[in-house]
Amino acid sequence: MLSAGIVGLPNVGKSTLFNAVTRTRKAQAANYPFCTIDPNVGVVTVPDSRLDVLAKLSHSQKVVPAAIEFVDIAGLVKGASAGEGLGNQFLSHIREVNAIVQVVRCFESGDIHHVSGTIDPVRDIEVINTELVLADLAALQKRHDRLQKEVRAGSKTARAESAVIDKLLPHLDAGKPAITAALTDDEKAIAREFFLLTSKPTIFACNVAESELANAANQPHVRAVEDYARTHFGSEAVVISAQIESELIDLTAAEANEYLRDLGVQESGVGALIRAVYHLLGLRTYLTTGEKETRAWTIREGDKAPAAAGVIHTDFERGFIAAEVVHYDDLVALGSFAKARESGKLRIEGKDYVVKDGDVVEFRFNV
Numbered sequence: 001m002l003s004a005g006i007v008g009l010p011n012v013g014k015s016t017l018f019n020a021v022t023r024t025r026k027a028q029a030a031n032y033p034f035c036t037i038d039p040n041v042g043v044v045t046v047p048d049s050r051l052d053v054l055a056k057l058s059h060s061q062k063v064v065p066a067a068i069e070f071v072d073i074a075g076l077v078k079g080a081s082a083g084e085g086l087g088n089q090f091l092s093h094i095r096e097v098n099a100i101v102q103v104v105r106c107f108e109s110g111d112i113h114h115v116s117g118t119i120d121p122v123r124d125i126e127v128i129n130t131e132l133v134l135a136d137l138a139a140l141q142k143r144h145d146r147l148q149k150e151v152r153a154g155s156k157t158a159r160a161e162s163a164v165i166d167k168l169l170p171h172l173d174a175g176k177p178a179i180t181a182a183l184t185d186d187e188k189a190i191a192r193e194f195f196l197l198t199s200k201p202t203i204f205a206c207n208v209a210e211s212e213l214a215n216a217a218n219q220p221h222v223r224a225v226e227d228y229a230r231t232h233f234g235s236e237a238v239v240i241s242a243q244i245e246s247e248l249i250d251l252t253a254a255e256a257n258e259y260l261r262d263l264g265v266q267e268s269g270v271g272a273l274i275r276a277v278y279h280l281l282g283l284r285t286y287l288t289t290g291e292k293e294t295r296a297w298t299i300r301e302g303d304k305a306p307a308a309a310g311v312i313h314t315d316f317e318r319g320f321i322a323a324e325v326v327h328y329d330d331l332v333a334l335g336s337f338a339k340a341r342e343s344g345k346l347r348i349e350g351k352d353y354v355v356k357d358g359d360v361v362e363f364r365f366n367v
């Protein structure tokens with residue numbers, strides 16, 4: 001299962017957010033830095049309103065949503081790449097995840113200690129990024145030095161690797177994450193093998209005060225983080241109040257909605273965060289539906305029908321014949337499979353078909 005790591009300075013609300021996202025109290029959240037040492041891991045289902053609609057249409061007995069893993073990682077501080085504050089050990093936990101959710105403190109509170117004393121989200125992001133970049137620089141430099149003997153001996157692969165490193169080093173030296181380096185697809189494939197911390201897709205979670213949640217889009221700290229995410233990472237920021245979200249855990253859905261309405265908020269931010277991470281990981285959902293169950297299956301963007309079938313069972317991929325496909329929007333608009341078939345929206349697709357997010361699929365296979 002693909003995973004997202006929750007990363008940030010100490011005491012910014014990472015464990016609080018982890019508990020909210022996983023709807024548990026598994027992670028200890030407390031008002032002191034380095035409360036978390038060992039990572040907390042939890043599986044999170046991806047909210048998808050399409051599932052209940054399909055389940056109703058098919059009279060399904062159960063619904064199975066998609067899932068991803070969240071990992072709550074210890075706080076990083078300045079100097080982590082050089083081993084400060086258990087730095088190297090924490091960095092290795094980040095290395096194992098597929099994407100990063102960087103939690104940035106945007107809430108003012110005299111009670112909650114901030115390791116740098118003041119609220120300045122962009123400074124905080126730069127502290128974290130500097131450590132990740134420095135760790136990558138050290139790893140690349142070491143790899144570069146190690147490769148030179150093979151390069152001199154005429155190894156083609158060593159030369160290709162070394163050339164990619166030569167491109168990455170000045171980029172990282174300028175403080176930029178590896179993910180924004182201009183590399184060709186071939187170079188990217190080589191760079192993937194370096195397992196760099198800054199090559200992981202990253203989004204930023206602005207942890208705002210509960211009083212600011214309703215009007216967060218205009219909050220200057222949030223604007224600054226959004227701007228930074230766009231210009232430095234080509235990515236986005238989501239707004240969340242970890243504190244409120246963690247208080248919703250014990251409420252029923254109706255109670256939670258009422259509580260949020262009182263705060264002037266439409267929807268809990270956790271659902272939006274989970275969906276954003278799912279997309280950030282390059283994941284897409286196709287659906288199956290029947291009397292037994294309605295289910296979301298996770299594929300990667302660009303996967304073809306046989307690979308998508310293989311997610312259900314390897315036999316489905318090996319014996320793949322065809323896929324009967326109708327898009328969710330068409331199926332719901334028309335109201336039934338029979339109508340979808342009549343109107344030609346239910347098609348038979350072959351092995352080169354690229355499965356789309358929201359396709360409702362039935363596979364034909366032979367084993």
Ligand SMILES: Nc1nc2c(ncn2[C@@H]2O[C@H](COP(=O)(O)OP(=O)(O)OP(=O)(O)O)[C@@H](O)[C@H]2O)c(=O)[nH]1
Nearest residue numbers: 010011012013014015016029030031034035036075
């Ligand atoms: N007022 C307020 N307090 C918060 C918010 N989010 C977290 N806190 C508090 O901040 C403190 C630190 O929260 P944690 O979730 O433990 O922070 P962390 O980032 O996991 O900290 P480390 O594991 O030490 O790196 C706790 O006392 C939380 O209750 C928030 O949105 N508003």
Ligand SMILES: [Mg+2]
Nearest residue numbers: 014015035036
């Ligand atoms: Mg923590």
